[in-house]
Amino acid sequence: MTANGGMRIRIWGCRGSLPTPGASTVRYGGNTSCVEVGLEDGSLLVLDAGTGIRCLGDELVERGVREIRLLLTHLHLDHLEGLRFFAPMWNPEVSIDIWGPPSPTWSLRDRIARSFSPPLFPLDLKDVPSQVTFHDVPREPWTIGPFSLSASLVVHPGPTVGYRIEAGGATFAYIPDHEPALCGRIGELSPDWISGGAVAHGADLLLHDAQYFEDEYEARIGWGHSSVADAVAFAGAVEARRLLLFHHEPVHADTSLDLLEDRARELAGQNGRGPTLAREGMVVELRGPA
């Protein structure tokens, strides 16, 4: 790998809350959160385990990948429900390291095991044949192979982290579920007082929650997600170079999401950040500042 080879970000699922297959969602996709971060040398990280991870798993089997690193932002079902159908989990020759936010009471393994047990699932986590190791997200920055990582708790119900990933000369910030406006008007806060600010500051690409139009958000304050206006304001406040909007509201058909993207660009104005909506299958080649 070259020092500045960049990162490849691939979206396997960008729907929020609930999978939404169907004719009205084919362009943006209906699978829930899953993102692959890859480097030229084949190193990869998997971010979240929504239903999008099922198709990624099939591809990783084809590629013959035997070591997988999965970073979970939190354990809401739309970020976890695909794990049970992630093909590498069922291969005894595969090792999977899973990081997630710590809890003061339950281990990460025990919390994930709830979804791997009856009545939610016919098998138990102890029946999984792959070599799975669970890790609490460290408080301090850490490395996974060529990736340098840091994580911070962010505003969302229950322990939830955002990740900052640096590799190949580029920086990617991943905050798929986030309601920073719950802590005050974003534009009026200094950056050190903005939830997620440390994770996202100056990132080459910020992937951020933008579940709602502004009028929808008014009826859903405190649910843990952002309006498109707050997502754009957050990106501006943290000086992200590029914004990718994520966690699409299940009731938003493709036509609605087109309008959401238009609205994001209108809000961003002439600042050059050009917000884009994430789409299933989208690949972003990310390179750091020249």
Add this chain to the structure above:
Amino acid sequence: MAVARPKHLVLILAREFASNLATPTMITDERGYLVFFNEAAEEVFGRSYAEVGEMPYDEWTSRFEPRSIATDEPVPLEHRPTGIALNEQRPAHERMRYTSIEGVARENSVTAFPLFAHHDELVGTVTIFWRE
């Protein structure tokens, strides 16, 4: 220009909570730096937080000559509720007299408690000044 230190989410949430409280409330980070007090606390201190900014809390509160109501003796740093919350990482309560920058003495019951993000990670303290 110095870059401000990012605040832990628990402090961010505490500040938002405190800023909506009518009860005088002060927040420090885990180093003991004053990072916020709300509008209600302006009455206790005689200054707004915007006029003060971040500074070591002991440097700040010492300006108000906190004294024990029971003995009228100055309350040393380590015996002030905020100091106990920071150093011993436990809640503490004391009745004290503060003299604001304008010279107005007020008696308050002061309660301080530590904020833990994880069971062993102190991220700051909250101090509440109950009007007598």
